[in-house]
Every structure is written in C-alpha cells, then in structure tokens.
Amino acid sequence: MCGIVGYIGPREAAGICYEGLRRLEYRGYDSAGIAVIRDGRMDVVKRVGKLRILGETLAAEPMPGPLAIGHTRWATHGKPSETNSHPHLSCDGKIAVVHNGIIENYAELRDQLTAEGHEFKSQTDTEVIAHLVEKLYDGDIFQAVLKAIEVMRGAYAIAVITEHEPDKIVAARLRSPLVIGIGEGENYVASDMAAVRQETDKVYVIDDGEAAIVTRDDIKLFKVTGEPIAKDPYVIPWPAEAAAKGEHKHFMHKEIHEQPEAMRACLAGRITEAADRVILESLNMTPEEIRGLKKVILTACGTAYHAGLVGRFMIEKLARIPAECDLAAELQARDPVILDNTLGIVISQSGETMDTLLALRELKAKGAKVVAVVNRVDSVIARESDGVVYIQAGPEIGVASTKAYTGQILTLEMIAVHFAEVRQTAPEAELKALRRALLACPDQAVELLRREPDVVKLAEKYWQLHNSLYLGRGINLPSAMEGALKLKEISYVHAEAYSAGEMKHGPIALVCPDLYTVAIAVQGQVYEQMVGNMQEIRARSGPVIGVVNDGDEAIREHLDDPILVPPCPELVSPITIALPLQLLAYHIADIRGEDIDQPRNLAKTVTVE
Ligand code: AGP
Numbered sequence: 285m286c287g288i289v290g291y292i293g294p295r296e297a298a299g300i301c302y303e304g305l306r307r308l309e310y311r312g313y314d315s316a317g318i319a320v321i322r323d324g325r326m327d328v329v330k331r332v333g334k335l336r337i338l339g340e341t342l343a344a345e346p347m348p349g350p351l352a353i354g355h356t357r358w359a360t361h362g363k364p365s366e367t368n369s370h371p372h373l374s375c376d377g378k379i380a381v382v383h384n385g386i387i388e389n390y391a392e393l394r395d396q397l398t399a400e401g402h403e404f405k406s407q408t409d410t411e412v413i414a415h416l417v418e419k420l421y422d423g424d425i426f427q428a429v430l431k432a433i434e435v436m437r438g439a440y441a442i443a444v445i446t447e448h449e450p451d452k453i454v455a456a457r458l459r460s461p462l463v464i465g466i467g468e469g470e471n472y473v474a475s476d477m478a479a480v481r482q483e484t485d486k487v488y489v490i491d492d493g494e495a496a497i498v499t500r501d502d503i504k505l506f507k508v509t510g511e512p513i514a515k516d517p518y519v520i521p522w523p524a525e526a527a528a529k530g531e532h533k534h535f536m537h538k539e540i541h542e543q544p545e546a547m548r549a550c551l552a553g554r555i556t557e558a559a560d561r562v563i564l565e566s567l568n569m570t571p572e573e574i575r576g577l578k579k580v581i582l583t584a585c586g587t588a589y590h591a592g593l594v595g596r597f598m599i600e601k602l603a604r605i606p607a608e609c610d611l612a613a614e615l616q617a618r619d620p621v622i623l624d625n626t627l628g629i630v631i632s633q634s635g636e637t638m639d640t641l642l643a644l645r646e647l648k649a650k651g652a653k654v655v656a657v658v659n660r661v662d663s664v665i666a667r668e669s670d671g672v673v674y675i676q677a678g679p680e681i682g683v684a685s686t687k688a689y690t691g692q693i694l695t696l697e698m699i700a701v702h703f704a705e706v707r708q709t710a711p712e713a714e715l716k717a718l719r720r721a722l723l724a725c726p727d728q729a730v731e732l733l734r735r736e737p738d739v740v741k742l743a744e745k746y747w748q749l750h751n752s753l754y755l756g757r758g759i760n761l762p763s764a765m766e767g768a769l770k771l772k773e774i775s776y777v778h779a780e781a782y783s784a785g786e787m788k789h790g791p792i793a794l795v796c797p798d799l800y801t802v803a804i805a806v807q808g809q810v811y812e813q814m815v816g817n818m819q820e821i822r823a824r825s826g827p828v829i830g831v832v833n834d835g836d837e838a839i840r841e842h843l844d845d846p847i848l849v850p851p852c853p854e855l856v857s858p859i860t861i862a863l864p865l866q867l868l869a870y871h872i873a874d875i876r877g878e879d880i881d882q883p884r885n886l887a888k889t890v891t892v893e
Contacts, residue, residue, distance in 0.1 A: 286370070286384040288462075289479050290353040290443040290453045293470020293500050297352030302339055304472070304479035305356045307528055309335050313679065314661070315369035316356040318342070319380035321450045322349030326377055330369040350500075351450055353443045353473070355382035358678050359661035362407030372411040374418030375402055378447040379425070381417065383410040384475050385439035385460035386676070388553035393435065409438075417444060426497050429454045433495075433508050439552055441490075443473045456495035456508055459548055463487040464496050464503055466517055471498045482524040486517040534880045536682030536774070540866050541733055546687040547726040547859075549676035550694045559719040562702040567655055568671030569627075574706040576625050581652065582609040583643045584631035587685040587769060588692060591657075592631050593762035594858045595696030601855070602710045602718075603703035612643035622650035630656050631696070633680055633688035635663020644668055657695045659688050673699065682881045684774050686866045689766060690729075690859050697722055697856065721856040728850050732863040735848065739864050742829060742845055743871035746800055750777055753791065753801040754865075755784040755817060757810035763831075763858045764804055767865035774880050775873035784810075784817040795826035802847075802868075804831045804861060805839060808854030818842040829868075831861055 287308025291300040298320050305316055316338045317330030327347055331338040335356055355370035362368035371380040387393070390409035393416060398404065402415040413432060421428040425446045433440075439459035445452075455462060455473045465472030465480030465487050472480045473496075477487055488505060490496065494513065497504040505513045522531050532538035554563055580599050582592035589611055596609040610618075612630075616639075628647035632640045635658040644665060647654050656669035659677050666672045675691030701718055704710040746752075752771065756764030761783050768779035782791050784803065795801070801821050805814035818828050819842050830843030833851045840846065847864045849857070873880050 286358050287356040287475045287479065288353070288382040288384050288441060288443050288473070289355075289475070290382075290445070290455065290473030290498070291470065292351045292451075292453055292498060293467060294350060295470065296346075297349055298342055298347040300483070301352045301354035302342055303482065304474055305335055305338075305354050307478045307482070308356050308475055309528070314357055314359050314364035315366065316354070317369045317371055318347065318352055318354040319371040319445065320347045320349040320352040321445055321447060322347075324447055324450050326373070326380060326447050328371055328373065328380065330366045332364055332366055332369065351445055351453070353380060353382045353445055353453065363662040368406045368408050370410060372406060372408065372414045374414045376418065379414055379418050379421065380445050381410060381414045382443050383413060384441045385458070386549060386552045387412055387436050387440065388438035389436065413442060421446075421448070423448075425449050425452070426454050426495075429456060430495065430508055430510060433458075439548060441475055451499055453498040454495065455490070455498060457490045458492050458508075459545075461545070462490040464490060464498060466503065469500055471500065471503055473498055476530060477520050478528055478530050481520055481522070485520045487520065488515050489518050533874070534682065534870075536684050536686060536870055536880050539680055539682050539687045540863065540870065542678065543687045543690055543863065544726040544729040544733070546677040546691055547694060547729055549678070550691045551723060551726070552676070554698055555719050555723055559716055559723055561705060562698045562719065564673055564698060564702050566671060566673050567699065567702070569653075569655070571706045573653070574703055577605050577627055577703070578623060578625040580605050580607040580627045580629060581615070581620070581622075581647065582607065582629045582631065583612045583615045583640065583647070585612050585637050585639050587689045587766060588631040588633060588640070590762040590766040590769070591689055591692035591696060592629070593765070594693050594759060595629065595631070595700065597759045598697055598700035598855060599703060602700045602715075603707055604709040605703065610643070612637070612639035615643045616646050620646070620650065622647065622652050624651070626652040628652040628654035629696075629699070630654060630665055630669065631658075631692050632656070632663070632665050633659045633677075633685055633692070635660040635665040637665070641665055641668070657692055657699075659691065683883055683886050684770055684869070684880070690862050693859050693862070694722060694725065718853060718855060721853045724852070725856065725859050728852065728860050729863055731850055732860060735864070736867055739847065739867040740871050742847070743868060743875055745845065746829070747872045747875040749798060749800055751794075751799045752777060752779045753794065753799060754779060754781040755787070755801055755814070756781070756804040757784050757813060758808070759855060759858055760804040760806070760810075760861060763861045763865070764802070766862060767802055767869070770866055770869035771872060773886060774869055774883050775876050775878055776884070777872065784814055787817055787820065792820060792824070795821050795824040797825045797827065800827040800829060802829045802831065802865070803843070806831065806849060806854065806857050806861065807833050807836065807851060808857065815839060815842055831864065
C-alpha cells in the first residue's frame with residue numbers, strides 16, 4: 285500500500301508534493317521520490333528510508349517547477365532501494381509514473397517489452413507502466429495511458445507526466461484509491477484526501493475504471509474506455525489537522541476499514557480470476573517438496589499466533605499433513621523434535637518480533653525448511669526465511685493488529701488450498717468453492733463494515749461489564765481467542781477465550797449476569813454443539829452475544845444479542861468473523877475513553893524476548 289501525489293500550478297510543485305507525501309506516510313515509508321518538469325525538462329530525486337531524508341535533499345537542492353508527481357513506498361515487489369522507489373521512467377526518461385497497487389501480469393509485460401528493446405532498471409511491477417506508455421505514445425499521453433491500461437491487469441492508482449506535454453497530469457484508477465484535488469489555478473492528484481486537505485477541501489473521488497486529465501485550470505474526467513464523465517465535487521468534512529487518519533478517530537479504526545483494500549491486495553495475482561488455482565511462487569517450494577511434506581509446524585505470537593491456529597486447522601484438514609501451531613516462546617522452550625520433511629511456517633506482521641525470529645532460527649537449526657507469512661517487506665524474518673509470502677496489508681500503525689490478521693489468515697488459507705491442489709487431497713469442487721469464497725472476502729468485508737452501527741449499539745450496551753468469555757470451537761476457536769485479545773488489549777476489560785467444549789469442565793462456574801459471553805455459532809460442523817453451550821449459559825442467567833449467520837432465525841432464542849455475518853464456507857468464516865469482533869473491541873474501548881492506538885504497556889513490535 286503506497287501513497288501517490290501530483291501537483292500542477294503556479295507554485296513550487298516539488299514542495300507541495302513533499303507535504304502531501306508527509307500526510308500519506310502512514311501508507312508506506314521505506315522509500316520515496318519526486319519527479320518535476322521545469323522548462324520542458326524532467327528532474328527526478330529518490331531516497332531510501334524515512335520520507336524526512338527526501339525532505340532534507342529537497343531543502344539542500346531545491347527542484348523548482350510547476351509540475352510534479354511524488355510517491356512514498358511500501359515495498360511489494362522488489363526490496364526497498366533507490367532503484368526500486370518511484371517515480372519510474374521510460375527508457376528516454378521523458379515519461380514518469382507513480383503507482384499504488386499491483387500489476388499482476390507485470391512479468392509477461394516486462395518480458396515482452398524487454399524483447400522489444402526496453403531496458404529495465406528496477407525489480408518493480410510499476411516500471412512496466414512507464415515503458416508500456418512509452419511504447420504506446422504517439423503524441424497523446426492520455427491516449428497512451430488508456431492503451432496501456434487495456435493490457436494491464438491488477439490494481440492501480442497511477443499518475444503520469446511527460447516532457448512531451450508538460451502542461452498536464454494523467455491519472456487513472458482500478459481498485460486502489462485516488463482523488464483529484466480541486467484548486468483555483470492549480471490542481472492536485474493523491475491517493476487519498478489526507479494528502480490534499482491542507483490545500484483544498486474539494487475533491488473528485490475517482491472510481492474504478494475512471495481516469496482524468498489534470499491541468500492548471502481544468503480537470504477532465506473519463507471512463508478508461510475514453511467516454512467523458514461528469515462528477516459532483518466532494519467536500520471534505522474534516523479539518524486539515526486530522527489528515528493522516530482521514531475521517532477516522534484512530535489508526536485502528538482506519539485499518540479496520542482498510543481491510544477490503546488490504547484483502548484485495550493480498551489476493552491479487554494469487555488466485556486466478558476463474559478461481560481454478562492458487563499461485564504462490566514466492567513460497568519457493570516445488571511440487572515434489574510439497575508432496576513430500578510429513579509435518580508442518582506453524583509458530584508466531586499474539587494475533588499472528590491466532591492466525592497460525594487457523595492455518596494449522598486448514599493445512600491439516602485440506603492437505604492432510606500433520607500440523608501443529610506453537611506460541612513462538614513455547615516452541616523454543618520445548619526443544620522440539622524435528623524430523624525430515626518438516627516445514628516451518630512463521631507468521632509476523634512486523635517481521636521483527638524477537639520470539640518469532642528465535643523460533644524461526646530454532647526450526648532452521650534443526651533442519652526444517654521455513655517459509656514466512658509477513659507484512660513488512662525485507663524485514664529480518666523475511667530475510668532469514670527460505671520462502672516469503674507477503675500479505676500486502678500496507679503499514680499497520682495501530683498497536684492492535686487488525687488488517688494484518690485477516691491478511692495472515694487469507695494467506696494461510698491460500699497456502700493450505702495450494703498444498704491440497706498439489707497433493708490432491710481434497711475434491712476439486714471443494715477447493716474451487718473455497719477459492720471463490722476467498723475471492724469474495726473483500727466484498728463481504730465491505731458489507732460487514734456497513735453493519736458497524738449495529739456493533740456500536742452492542743458496545744453501548746455491554747461496555748461497562750468488566751468480564752467476558754469468548755467461546756468457539758474448531759476453526760473458530762482461534763476467532764474467539766483473537767476477539768478476546770482485541771478487547772483486553774485496547775479496553776483493559778478481562779476477556780477470556782475458551783473452547784466451548786471445555787465449559788462443562790470448569791469455566792461454566794464463572795457464568796453470572798455480570799459476565800457476558802460472545803459465542804461463535806456460524807453454520808458448520810460445530811453449530812449444534814455451540815447452540816447447546818449457549819443454552820447452558822443462558823440457563824444460568826449469563827448474557828450471550830451470538831456471532832451467527834444472516835437468516836438464522838432458529839438460533840435467536842438462544843442469545844440476547846446477535847452479531848450477524850453473511851454465510852460463507854465454515855473454513856473461510858474466521859476472516860469475516862474477525863471484523864465485527866474488531867469493531868466490538870474498538871467501540872467498547874472508545875466509549876471507555878482508552879488510548880486505542882497506543883494501549884498502556886504495549887508496543888507495536890516486540891523486538892525483545
Ligand atoms: C496484536 O493485536 C498485538 N499487537 C500483538 O499480539 C501482536 O500480534 C504480536 O506482538 C505479534 O506481532 P507480529 O505479528 O509483528 O510478529
């Protein structure tokens with residue numbers, strides 16, 4: 285998830301772009317760059333590291349000029365480096381592009397352009413766009429961009445400038461956010477309103493399949509097929525100082541709402557559009573290795589551990605490989621016996637968690653091959669693993685992990701389906717249904733976020749209770765564990781997760797009117813048993829919030845308050861269940877007035893044992 289900006293007008297474009305990038309830094313911060321056109325000539329500066337480094341360069345060596353585009357990067361393809369940072373240029377250096385998203389078919393386009401004589405400098409997917417536009421340019425940069433878009437597949441928000449036509453910015457969007465800021469005698473392009481709010485409160489929100497030609501005094505909007513369109517300007521309701529979080533009160537809330545975009549980025553290029561197979565080259569495992577696997581050991585901490593538990597369930601169920609999932613600290617403590625053909629899977633949002641890194645080293649020292657499911661590109665865990673699948677969630681600022689969790693589960697589910705495909709251990713019809721359900725997750729997330737007001741009402745009803753139980757079974761025991769962790773770590777309410785089957789072995793003694801229970805009872809293998817648990821609790825006057833499927837009327841008599849989730853295969857349900865439980869924890873903590881983005885005693889990344 286990166287940030288793009290553009291400016292055209294009478295003022296110094298590079299400075300305005302830099303200020304815009306500063307407000308997008310939450311979207312990515314491993315490298316940044318700006319391209320300026322002045323007197324018909326392109327000038328580009330790029331720097332690795334924090335955006336501040338680019339700012340210092342601009343202060344020392346100003347880049348005056350009325351037209352510029354800029355980019356702050358969250359590496360997806362190609363590690364953080366000056367060469368890989370944007371803007372990317374055509375061979376002749378006369379066309380510059382900045383891009384947020386993923387060009388899924390970049391490899392084949394790159395091969396084709398290379399064969400036609402184009403020389404690439406970076407390992408990124410984005411550079412393909414610059415060479416493609418150069419190839420298709422015949423005197424009209426807008427038409428060249430539209431023709432390039434016709435052959436690109438994936439997700440993009442792009443801004444393009446050229447020395448040939450130094451009076452305009454061309455911008456276009458598919459699946460990655462893009463706005464056009466409306467000024468007076470000057471105009472702006474940006475990934476989101478946060479980047480332009482200090483300059484204007486009026487924007488055009490660009491939708492999928494739309495493009496724009498932006499000049500100093502005019503903004504023309506089109507479909508990417510070329511038809512002109514008209515839009516009403518959107519007036520930004522919040523003040524400039526709220527910029528980085530946009531209209532969100534906390535980064536955690538923003539990141540909960542970024543999950544549809546993050547899920548799309550995670551899925552992009554990894555499940556074919558026809559849902560007929562999973563593609564995970566970066567796993568770095570041959571079909572023979574996958575067929576030869578005798579054991580999988582997953583390991584992580586906190587939320588990532590809960591994702592690992594879902595992954596363990598999926599791998600064992602679908603790929604029929606014995607699997608276990610250890611807390612990273614516990615894995616080291618038990619001096620595990622690692623037999624031949626064992627695969628380690630380490631999961632980490634930051635890729636820097638010391639416990640998980642040490643567990644990785646333990647597994648490797650004992651002969652296991654290790655792959656990582658990580659968010660932060662080029663992190664130490666990514667570097668020390670034999671294979672890496674990045675979850676593409678973009679930077680996660682809030683200490684409580686949300687979009688990384690659903691990205692980790694999505695990735696682990698794809699790995700499990702991929703293993704089952706290779707080992708032929710599940711019927712193709714079942715795998716196809718799962719691939720389709722995974723592809724539908726972003727849209728289901730949009731629907732679940734639309735239901736947020738229902739969760740707010742629950743928070744308003746339960747926020748004062750100090751004790752809660754979260755119950756689940758099977759693949760949704762980890763969902764209960766994650767829901768409880770979210771609540772306790774940001775609201776400081778005691779929340780304990782339990783396997784519902786364990787209630788009769790002790791915890792049911794806790795049940796009373798002051799202890800509410802969140803019970804996960806979606807349609808599936810353990811549904812009937814969950815209903816039984818809910819009846820036992822309510823018979824003892826314990827309030828029950830039931831996480832249940834839309835349309836399930838029969839269960840309503842066994843709960844006090846429902847959290848409704850759209851139906852989906854039980855094996856995919858941990859992804860959809862996560863969102864309302866994140867929102868419940870968030871709104872309870874918000875009503876309690878807690879410091880949600882920096883909860884007491886916690887840090888975003890635990891780089892000590
Ligand atoms: C999750 O909300 C917590 N912030 C914490 O449990 C976190 O998941 C854990 O520290 C692991 O971090 P990692 O994913 O960066 O390795």
